[in-house]
Amino acid sequence: MNESPNLAIACRGLEKWFDTFQALRGIDLDVKSGERIVICGPSGSGKSTLIRCFNGLEHHDAGSLVVAGTQLGTHGEGVEAVRRDVGMVFQQFNLFPHLTILENLCLAPLWVQKRPKKDIEDQAMEYLRRVKIPEQAHKYPAQLSGGQQQRVAIARALCMNPRIMLFDEPTSALDPEMIKEVLDVMSELAASGMTMVCVTHEMGFARQVADRVVFMDKGEIVEAAPPEEFFNRPQSERTKLFLAQVLQHT
């Protein structure tokens, strides 16, 4: 690859179609190693589609996309190598309901990385301590609150030792009183130097944690700037309108 080695994600002219609807209209975005990016924008702006392209859950139709040093093809070429280095957290947690918390964490390391079971379980317990729920290890997901489930989902992704973490609206399905515990875990992760791309509406989180805030609308990146600049001196009218609507109640 001729991309510079400290780029975690390099994205050039990315386009994505769903039948006749164009979800991404030429996205250019570079994410440096260790950088924390927050992507925001109105619903239908393509932010989820973009982040799902980053680990090959969606395949782009045009443009070039290099993630963790591997070129992703339009038919999913390279997806396995990319996913080795990329973890993902979903809006609906997507824990495996038939497995205990510990089994959820250990499943992929056991079957994909094929490391010794003892190591995997020790590491899983370590991550559960980091997300502050080691005592829930032998419960089933249905027995946990939404906030706890989302923290388990973060720990599950971390157990694969990813270099990049993707968050797709991780707090949107949570009751308000549980949002903070998830954001706290994400902030700690950011402080540890993890490369993160978060789609979120939590503007407080963006302000405190992000290195750059990316605003998307109608499949395009409208504005990308450090949070201080983004929130205090937005350039485009669309950004100003969006911020006015989002920040109205905060």
Place this chain on the structure above:
Amino acid sequence: MRAKRRARDEWIHWARKKPTQALTSLVGLFLIVYLLLPVWHWAVTDANFLGSDRSACVGGGACWVFVRERFHQFLFGFYPADAYWRPLLTVAIGALSIGLLFVSRLGVLRLLIFVALPFIAWLILEGSLLGLPPVATDQWGGLLLTLIISVTGIAVSLPLGIFLALGRRSRLPLIRWLSVAFIELWRGVPLITVLFMASVMLPFFMPLGVEVDKLLRVLIGVTLFTSAYMAEVVRGGLQSIAKGQYEAAAALNLTSFQTMRLVILPQALRKVIPGIVNTFIGLFKDTSLVLIVGMFDLLGMVQTASTDPEWLGYSLEGYIFAGAMFWIFCFAMSRYSLRLERQLAYSSVERKQLT
């Protein structure tokens, strides 16, 4: 003592508070006793249990002597009496493997035993490969035959049904079409037609000199027939799994085979346990249709025995016996399914909802 009194007080309290309810309950209870009393008289108090031929039937009620005299035939058909130990051994092995079903620690392994079971059963019952005097399959009958057909059908149709259900959802058009064609073909034909085809038509299409055992042909027919139904049950379970489960597994880099085996199928199969057991119970009762191709299962043996001039007029006792046997097996299957559901429930709340 005190608990008993409290329970009685509660009853009285309820009767005072809801007099109409209490009255209808009493009338209902009376009707049930009134209607069942003659049945009780016929089946027990006026019935004959002892003796060895119809001259013993003098009580005016049921004559269970018939069932007792023909009991061995109801169980084993025309299997030679001096070799009864062989079916008994087979059933013991079968019972042992069913016992293993209750050892949850064995996991999926316990199901593998059921795949081996039909072969072990054939080895012992037919006998020639073990150096025993061979017993041709047309001598197998009664409950033994019922169990052989149903256990084989159950053991083979579940994995086959799972493959067909996965095939129907395959991305490869050829596999998808073949699965759909197979399922729709077998589901569209009555089981009787399948049995006729297996026993009468199939030999015509075989090359000269090649002969496939009739029992084997019937077994294959019944199994394929059931697996088509099983496929649709399993497909229902597969469709109930949210897309997010596939995505989470993909994001963790599990292969599609691992995703199916570790994430999707355990959830999908669990959701359709009632449907799977329903199909099993249906199959178990459908085995009695083999009578029309000249095989004598439990019901067939009862029917044959009651046309014997010596026992003319006592078919009702035989049918009641056959019905009771079928009911016991089906009820046991239904209970096991409930137990399995409870065992696999994800939480205690869910567990309580199952009764």
